[in-house]
Amino acid sequence: MGPYTLAGHGDGGSTAPGRPSSRSIGRRAITAPRRTVLSDNATTTPQVVIYTTAICPYCVAAKNFLKSKGHGWTEVRIDLDPAEREKMMALTRRTSVPQIFVGDTHVGGYDDMIALHRAGGLDPLLAGSVA
Numbered sequence: 001m002g003p004y005t006l007a008g009h010g011d012g013g014s015t016a017p018g019r020p021s022s023r024s025i026g027r028r029a030i031t032a033p034r035r036t037v038l039s040d041n042a043t044t045t046p047q048v049v050i051y052t053t054a055i056c057p058y059c060v061a062a063k064n065f066l067k068s069k070g071h072g073w074t075e076v077r078i079d080l081d082p083a084e085r086e087k088m089m090a091l092t093r094r095t096s097v098p099q100i101f102v103g104d105t106h107v108g109g110y111d112d113m114i115a116l117h118r119a120g121g122l123d124p125l126l127a128g129s130v131a
Ligand SMILES: N[C@@H](CCC(=O)N[C@@H](CS)C(=O)NCC(=O)O)C(=O)O
Pocket: 055, 056, 057, 058, 059, 095, 096, 097, 098, 108, 109, 110, 111, 112
């Protein structure tokens, strides 16, 4: 884990995302998440990675939501690490934070995560039961 990577509530690891991709769930496909291959590590319970900055209400909301569900995360502070900011932008084609990954899947921002949750797609993703 790098100096600017923070483990959140109940987090179980520190594997960072890898390969750039323009794929994203977004608001147009919340019931059918596209998957972005970020690593070759096969895990049954996907790790949640959240790219954040220090002053970011949506980041706080995203972490509070995951915490309320008893789920952990790994936080990557892009305001402290320009290389991680570049990586986030390459992976997501977005500049805003938070950017949330569940395993290999780019969920998007806070609003995207909540939309996916309301559509019934987040819990299976967090449980690792999405094929
Ligand atoms: N709809 C987005 C809003 C995110 C947002 O506005 N984030 C702010 C910080 S709290 C940000 O990154 N602003 C700079 C930018 O959009 O590039 C979400 O739900 O995640």
